[in-house]
Amino acid sequence: MITLWIGIALAGPAPEGVDLEDLDHWESRSRALLEGPQGCWDLSGTLEVQLALFTPPGLWKRAEKRTLRASGSFRGQIDGGTWRSFDYTMTVTDDSDLELDTDDHIFVPVFPLIGEIDQAVVNADEQEPPPPGEGSVSISVGSSSGLEITSSSSEAMNLLDEIMEAIKPSATTSYAQWFDEPAGVKLLQDAPINDSPRSPRLTLSTFFPDGAPHATELDVDFPPRYKAGKGLIRITLIEPQMHLRGKVVGEEILPTIESSSLVAGALGFTVGYEQKITYDRATACTSSPSTSPSGETEPR
Numbered sequence: 001m002i003t004l005w006i007g008i009a010l011a012g013p014a015p016e017g018v019d020l021e022d023l024d025h026w027e028s029r030s031r032a033l034l035e036g037p038q039g040c041w042d043l044s045g046t047l048e049v050q051l052a053l054f055t056p057p058g059l060w061k062r063a064e065k066r067t068l069r070a071s072g073s074f075r076g077q078i079d080g081g082t083w084r085s086f087d088y089t090m091t092v093t094d095d096s097d098l099e100l101d102t103d104d105h106i107f108v109p110v111f112p113l114i115g116e117i118d119q120a121v122v123n124a125d126e127q128e129p130p131p132p133g134e135g136s137v138s139i140s141v142g143s144s145s146g147l148e149i150t151s152s153s154s155e156a157m158n159l160l161d162e163i164m165e166a167i168k169p170s171a172t173t174s175y176a177q178w179f180d181e182p183a184g185v186k187l188l189q190d191a192p193i194n195d196s197p198r199s200p201r202l203t204l205s206t207f208f209p210d211g212a213p214h215a216t217e218l219d220v221d222f223p224p225r226y227k228a229g230k231g232l233i234r235i236t237l238i239e240p241q242m243h244l245r246g247k248v249v250g251e252e253i254l255p256t257i258e259s260s261s262l263v264a265g266a267l268g269f270t271v272g273y274e275q276k277i278t279y280d281r282a283t284a285c286t287s288s289p290s291t292s293p294s295g296e297t298e299p300r
Contacts (some may be wrong), residue, residue, distance in 0.1 A: 013178065014178035014185070014211065015178075015211070017211070018178065018185060018211035020176040020177070020178060020185065021176075023174050023175075023176060023187075025213075026174075026176055026185065026187045026206075026208070027174060027187065027189075029208070029213050029214070029215060030187050030189075030204075030206040030215055030218075032214065032215060032253050033114070033206070033214075033215045033216065033217075033218050033244060033246045033253050033255070034113070034114060034158070034160065034218060034244065035081045035114070035115060035158075036078050036081045036114040036115035036255070037078070037252045037253065037254055037255075037282070038080070038081075038252065039079070039080070039252075039284065039285075040077065040078070040079040040080070040284065040285035041077070041078055041079075041254075041282050041283065041284055041285060042075070042076075042077050042282070042283045042284075042285055043075070043076055043077070043078060043255070043279055043281070043282050044073070044074065044075040044076070044279075044280060044281045045073070045074060045277060045278045045279040045280040045281065046071065046072070046073050046074070046277075046278045046280065047070075047071060047072050047073065047074050047088055047090060047110065047275075047276070047277055047278075048069075048070075048071045048274075048275070048276040048278075049069070049070045049071070049090065049110075049273075049274065049275050049276075050067065050068070050069045050070075050272075050273070050274040051067070051068045051069075051271070051272070051273055052065060052066070052067045052068075052271070052272035052273075053065070053066050053067075053269075053270075053271055053272075054269070054270035054271070054272070055269060068092060069092070069093040070090045070091060070092045070093060071090065071091065071093060072088055072089045072090030072091055073088065073089060074086060074087065074088035074089075074110075074277070075087050075088075076112075077285065078114070078115050079285070081115045081116060082115060082116045082117075082156050083112065083115055083116065083117040083118070083121055083156070084121060085121050085123070086110070086112070086117060086121055086122045086123065087123045087124075088110060088122075088123075088124060089124070090124070110122055110275070111159045111260075111275070112159075112258065112277060113158075113159060113160065113242060113244050113258045113260060113277075114244065114255050114258065115158065116156035116157055116158045117156055117157065117158075118155055118156040118157070159242075159260070160220060160242060164191070171191075171192070172189055172190060172191040173189070173190040173191075174187065174188070174189045174190075175187075175188055176188075178211070182209065183209065183210050183211075184207055184208050184209040184210055184211060184212075185207070185208040185211045186205060186206070186207050186208075187204075187205070187206045187207075187208070187215075188203060188204070188205055189203070189204040189205075189206075190202075190203050190204075191203075191204075193222075193223060200222075200223030201223065202220065202221070202222050202223070203220070203221045204218070204219075204220050205217075205218070205219045205220075205221070206218050212248070214246075214248045214253045215246070215253070216245065216246045216247065216248065216253070217244070217245055217246075218242075218243070218244040218245075219241075219242070219243050219244075220241060220242040220243075221241055222237065222239070222240040222241060224238070224239055225237070225238050225239070236264065237262055237263070237264055238262070238263035238264070239261075239262070239263060240260075240261065240262035240263075241260070241261055241262075242258075242259070242260045243258065243259045243260070244257075244258045245257045245258070249282075254279070254282045255279045255282075256278070256279055257276070257277070257278050257279065258276070258277050258279075259274070259275065259276040259277075260274075260275050261273065261274040261275070
């Protein structure tokens with residue numbers, strides 16, 4: 001992959017001591033928020049998930065949209081950027097209009113954006129779908145549509161890195177800007193989705209408040225609509241996006257909130273998925289081979 005560097009302050013002149021042309025510095029520091037805090041940390045907070053199914057009209061039925069919303073809490077341990085555990089519980093909210101089914105079902109895995117995670121360490125309080133009308137840890141719905149969402153990962157992975165690996169952009173363009181309000185450096189990394197000369201582009205935006213070495217914001221904007229996959233089955237992805245926020249605590253950057261969403265369509269069926277994780281508390285591990293500072297913080 002070829003990286004084209006353009007150090008240009010398009011939004012305004014940078015203050016003294018902030019070098020926008022040193023893209024090695026900004027690119028190397030841009031991953032700190034995505035990789036998660038150094039050392040071992042116990043993280044906990046809340047989860048919100050929304051799953052929408054759009055079914056096409058048939059001979060005897062109209063097109064339908066059914067929505068399932070669920071919320072809950074999680075507790076996990078991340079050590080050296082890799083999740084060692086991720087336990088969660090979730091219940092379906094009252095405004096859901098999608099019936100749960102104990103038979104064939106769609107399982108929607110949880111993928112934190114920070115660090116690397118193996119789905120084998122993700123543990124729900126219940127492993128079986130609940131009876132109709134009751135809450136679910138794994139989110140399950142009737143599969144008459146024939147759709148199935150599963151995780152095929154067999155090792156720890158980072159979701160954004162997996163997407164970039166799948167795209168394999170031939171060239172990326174990086175440039176830095178200084179903004180006066182709010183004050184800070186924004187690193188923009190632009191990559192084509194495919195090899196076409198008119199390929200839609202993906203943009204990673206990382207914000208460093210006051211030009212400090214710690215980034216507190218990461219946004220990934222995909223093209224509004226593009227097709228993925230090869231062969232007869234092509235999946236249309238509509239407005240996928242990822243957002244991650246963090247807070248500097250001492251020498252660490254701790255996550256505070258993250259969200260991801262997409263709408264995918266294939267063979268006349270469309271699925272929409274939104275996930276939001278709020279990190280309410282971060283505590284340095286008391287017993288771990290990794291060295292980390294002691295103490296506890298609420299990264300809000």
